[in-house]
Structures are given as C-alpha cells and as structure tokens.
Amino acid sequence: MKISSSTRRRSTAPYLFIAPAVLLFGAFLALPIGYAVYLSLRTVKVRGLGLGKGSREQVWAGLSNYSKAVTDPDFAASVLRVAAYGVLVVPAMLGLALLFALLLDTPRARARRFSRLAIFLPYAVPAVISSLLWGFLYLPSVSPLYFVSDRLGWDLPNALSSGSVIYSVANIAVWGGVGFNMVVIYTALKAIPTDIYEAAKLDGCSELAIAWRIKVPVVLPSLIMTFVFSLIATLQVFAEPVTLRPLTNTISSTWTPLMKVYRDAFTRDDLNSAAATSVIIAVATFVLSFGFLRLVQNRAFSQEN
C-alpha cells in the first residue's frame, strides 16, 4: 500500500492531508482531555466568605477530588445502576441484533426487506425523541400497552416506578440500537462466500448448525466491535434518563455517572469534582474496552498494513 516511498519520502503532501484532522483532534480531543486531567487535580480554595476579588483561588488538590468522587455514595449508586443497565442492554441488544441478522440472511424467511428497514428505522430517531415517545408509551393514561392489558384484566406494573424504571430506560436503548448493530452484523454475513454453506450442506449440516458453527464465528470480529461500541455508549447514558425525568420522580439528578458530572459542573459549579469524575469514567471506559479487545486478541480494529 505504499507509493514509491523511496522517491517521495520528503513530500509534505501526506502531512497536509492529515493536518486538519490532527489539528482538530488536538483542539477538541487531546487538549480537553489534558485540561480535564489538570482540572481534576485542582481545587478552589475560598477565603473568608468567598466574596470579593482574590478570595477564591485555584490550588493543587492532589488526588483529593478523586477520593471525594470515589467515596461519594451518589457516584457509587450511579455506577452500580449503570452496571446493571449495561448487563440488561448490551446482551439483549446484541443478541437481538445477531438473531435478526441471521434471520435476514436465511432465504427461508419472508418479509426480509420490510423487516430490515423497520428494525433499522429507530437508528434515525434521536435518543431524546425516542425517550419522549417511549415516555408517553409508559404513561398508563395514554399507552396502548396499558389499554390492552387493562382489557385483558392484567395488572401491568407502572413502567416508571422505582423498581421498573431501569428496565424502561434499557428498553429505549435496546430499541434504538438493535437495528444499527443488526446492519453491521448482516453486512459481515454478506461477505461470506456461499460455497462454504453449500459444502456444509453436503456434509449434512442443518441451517441452525451452519448459523452456529460457521456464521457466528465469521461475524465474531463484528460482534466484538459492536460490543465495544455498546459498552462505551452504555457508560455514557445521558439523553434517555434526562428526557424521562419530567415524566417521573424516580430518576434522580445523579441517576447515571454522566448526569452526576453534569450536575456537579453546571448546577453546583464544582468543575474540579466533575473533571475528576469524568476522568474516572474515561479511564474505566479505556480499561474495559482495551481490556476486552486484548482478551479477544485485537480481532476487531485490525489494520491492513
């Protein structure tokens, strides 16, 4: 993939091609990360009543913001909540995405074009809007689900009560993500040459065995990639609970770690704590994603040179 590297070694062209990306990356990714780390190590010291010029100054705080964040019961609760939410969302979303992708790849299924489009459709709906729509569907007074269960004499629990709200939020995420992941897996399935299946058929493999023994292993790299992306998205859940908040009082302002960061930074004006919490979330994301990628031997994100 190299173009006459010997003669063009001194060309500035490649640097000019990547310069805009590198500059923007530096300004909007690297610099903010550095700044967040810096802020997380500082604290505001208030003298007297904190009024007047010079009464508030930034001083080094060491790791005190971190210890404050880690020991904050609100933070621990939000982390546990998001862990439970992730355990609900990721397997359900990817499991359904894989199931639908495999079914789309089966010539024996009907209505495939329609289903593919319908299942992919939620990807076009912003998380805020889908939370809005589901929020109304969760309200017993307007929801068709409650109407039907009422007629059937069932007693559905309130979807937004404290016990079930996590399932309700998880459902929105699954609804919004299943189609996109399905397309990614389906695309990978399409890349498999069919003669493999023919050979397997001749060897007496059933459709199910082909799916399990050939298709799933082949799309494993795609599954790994979708898994990592889902994990990152899960740790950042924000729009759905924030949108649902007006409809219920079971979602606190620190319901997820990101909501806590927002509250600390913009409601409490405690940027240093917010920065420390963000850094913790970022490190956790990195450790989880890289750790997982390592575990599966970097099968996803492989490069071709």
Next chain:
Amino acid sequence: MTTTLSAPTTRPSESIVRRRGRKVGSSPVSTAILLIGAAYCLLPVLWVLIASSKSGTELFSTFTFAPSSHLFDNIADLTAYRGGLFWRWMANTALYAGVGGVLSTVVSAAAGYGLAKYSFSGKQSIFNVLLAGVLVPSVVLAVPQYLLLAKLGLTNTYWAVLLPSIISPYGIYLARIYAAAAVPDDVVEAARTDGAGDFRIFRSIASPLMAPGLVTVFLFQFVAIWNNFLLPYIMLGNDKLFPLTVGLSGLLNQGAAQPSLYTSVITGSLLSILPLLALFLTLQRYWKVDLAAGAVKS
C-alpha cells in the same frame, strides 16, 4: 439453501437468493420472529403518527390507536409557539448536521487518504492515536470542551456545536479503509507520471473513487450530529440556537407543568423524525456499504 444450484464463488445477488428461497419454501417461524421485531421497532413511530392527530383532550381520553383529525391544528399550534421557534430548531439542526457532516467528511477523507496512500514517518503512531479517539467517551470531553470554548467566547454560538462535531475518529478510520480498498496504487502512480500534483490526484481521482464510502461517512456523521444531545445541551443557553433534541427536551420539561404543551411535543417529535426517515428511505442503499468494513477483514 438448495443444492440444485452450482456453488457460486461470490455472494449471489438479492434476487437470486429470493428465487432460491421460493424453491426451498419458507420458514414461518423465522418470518414471525422478524415481523415481531419489525412491529416492536415500528410501535413508537406508529404511535406518534396517530397521537399527533389528536387534540390535547383526546390524547388522554380516546383509545391510543384511534386517529383523529387535529394534525393540522397541532402543527399550527406548534408553529405559533413563540413565533415559530420550532422551525428555527429544525433549521438549526439541519445546519449543524449538514454543514458539520460535510466538513467532517472532507476532513476524514483527506486524513484517510493520507494515511492509506502514503508512507511517512510517524504514520502508524498518528493512526493509533486517532483510532484511540474512537474510544474516548464524550463525557470526558464535554466539560473541558465547554470551558475551552468559553475562554474563546464561543459558547452559546453556532461554533460551539459545529467545531467539535467536525473531528470524527471513526470517520477517519472508515475513510482510510475506503481509500485503501477503492483507490488502486497504479492509478495514482499513472496520474503522477502524467504530472498531476498530490492534491489534484486526491480531488479528481481519489475522491470520486472513494465517493460511495464517503457517502456512508457523511450519513454516519450527519445522523450522529442530528442525534446529539449532550454537546448542544451543555454549550447552548440561548434557545434560538437549540437543535431539535435540546429544544424538544426543554418543551417536554415545560409540559410537565403545562400539559397543553404535550400535543406540541408529540407533533414536534413526529415532524423532527420525518426528515431523517426521508433521508433513510432515499439513501437506503448506502447503508449496505460496508459499515464495519475493517472489522470484517481480519
């Protein structure tokens, strides 16, 4: 699958699969599962379509799936809300997603091409650093991005949402794969022999070859910006600059105290998803372009 056809070396086209499908008969279970999935995904969209035709009182008093005739009244109410603020949100969203998406695609294409078609020192480390950016959660960026832009006096302006949206590590990653796959080295070499400069080659030869892939990068970024909530939520205080997501979320918030706004929220939700649905249906085929190209290769 049937054994009557000779084994093709490449994947048969959709129509052949369908023809073969008819020969082997259908599987009602598979079809049923797919249709249940489709129904689940269509339910909220169907609901908003019907709910936005209802008046405020009908919303809470009539059967959910019974349509009414107030759609145009509701649109008129929504339009009247604070002098057409909703349409301004719509225009803002189109601006953020459209301009941001185009700029992001151009930047990604150039970077992807540079990384795929040249060898230069530091190339691998630059690529690795850019790639690591895919894993950076936006949360860690949000607060310091806000502070940095505040220092420059850019918060609460269009720039605050546009500028951070241009850089897309995933877009660069995809563009690099498309450049490597779609632009043959000898074509570039031939153009060079004919005396074309590096930028001319990129603009007139490489870009058209990468075009189908770049449409995917654009769509990907367009949807990501259109759907974005956190960044504009943090950056903007003036509701005239809001995109739809932040605007409608705020409207729902007010609706909790003033339920008459609920019909406007619902109608606004319907109107806000229509443009993206239209975009999806018209550009459907581009989603078949290898979204996960890199992941499939290994």
